[in-house]
Amino acid sequence: MRLLGLKLFNLASYMYLLVASFFLAGNFTNRSTDDVLVMPAPFAFSIWFLIYLLLLIFVFTSFFANEEMNEVVRKIGLWFPLSMILSGTSVVVGTTPSILFLALSLLTLCVVYTVLQSFPGLPEKYRASFSIYLAWTSIATIVDAFVVLKANKVEELFSIGELGWSVILLTIGGLIAIAFHFYHNDYFFPLVFVWGYGAIFAYQENSLIRFITGAFVIILLFIVLFSFLRKRN
Known part of the structure; x- marks a missing residue:
């Protein structure tokens, strides 16, 4: 019962x-019209x-x-x-x-x-x-x-502006996604980050944000694909 x-x-x-x-x-898809650098x-x-x-x-x-x-x-x-x-x-x-x-x-x-x-x-x-x-x-x-x-x-938090914090948190998020894959053998978690970071890359114009998100999309896809192929063999 x-x-x-x-x-x-x-x-x-x-x-x-x-x-x-x-x-x-x-x-529910986007409750704010505020333009932030990490908005997908x-x-x-x-x-x-x-x-x-x-x-x-x-x-x-x-x-x-x-x-x-x-x-x-x-x-x-x-x-x-x-x-x-x-x-x-x-x-x-x-x-x-x-x-x-x-x-x-x-x-x-x-x-x-x-x-x-x-x-x-x-x-x-x-x-x-x-x-x-x-x-x-x-x-x-x-x-x-x-x-x-x-x-x-x-506009600033601990003397760091939006761009600085965006870079920091996006980098931490990407590294966590990589860690989840290797530590937990989880394929879905990093693929969601590929989806989210890819959407940020597609939506934002800031070159640094696009570089970080684009780089993590490529890295995560490579890691997941390589692990999947190695697992099959």
């Missing part, structure tokens, strides 16, 4: 995420539809799960629905508080991902949706941080 209650709460949280994103948010092209936000679909599959199939799936649901517990509630809330609150809810959603997803990694030999199908969700939330948090700073007319 307790497990069924958790599954129902997952479903309710998922429905809240959908309602918040599609009906309560002013514009609008098409990039279509990845949310893939995330919603993957989460729906996970939530729906959990009601007809085998013991392995039930154990996954038990282990991730309330962290999963909490991440969806926080993510949904981030698009309905004002611009400034949105970063708090999005960052907390990112933290809860990190916990979920860590828990999944503790399962020895867990099939990739259980991790894939959370890898994509976590990766895109990571990028969205970076973007939203700059949107919030711009909205509050903050």
Whole structure:
């Protein structure tokens, strides 16, 4: 009964995420018109539809799960629905508080991902949706941080301007994507960064931003492709 209650709460949280994103948010793909240097092209936000679909599959199939799936649901517990509630809330609150809810959603997803990694030999199908969700939330948090700073007319932070912080955070994000692939043998996480960074490259005109995002797109694609081919052989 307790497990069924958790599954129902997952479903309710998922429905809240959908309602918040599609009906309560002013514009869930790009809630701010502020021009920030890490803003990806609008098409990039279509990845949310893939995330919603993957989460729906996970939530729906959990009601007809085998013991392995039930154990996954038990282990991730309330962290999963909490991440969806926080993510949904981030698009309905004002611009400034949105970063708090999005960052907390990112933290809860990190916990979920860590828990999944503790399962020895867990099939990739259980991790894939959370890898994509976590990766895109990571990028969205970076973007939203700059949107919030711009909205509050903050031009410098610790004597570093927007361009400097953009370079720093984009570099850190790209390195994290590489680390996720090698440390967790995760193909989906870096591919989401390829998608996000490619969209930033396509949308921005600043040469340094385009160089960094373009370089990471090439590096990540090469690493993923090389690892995939080596694994097949």
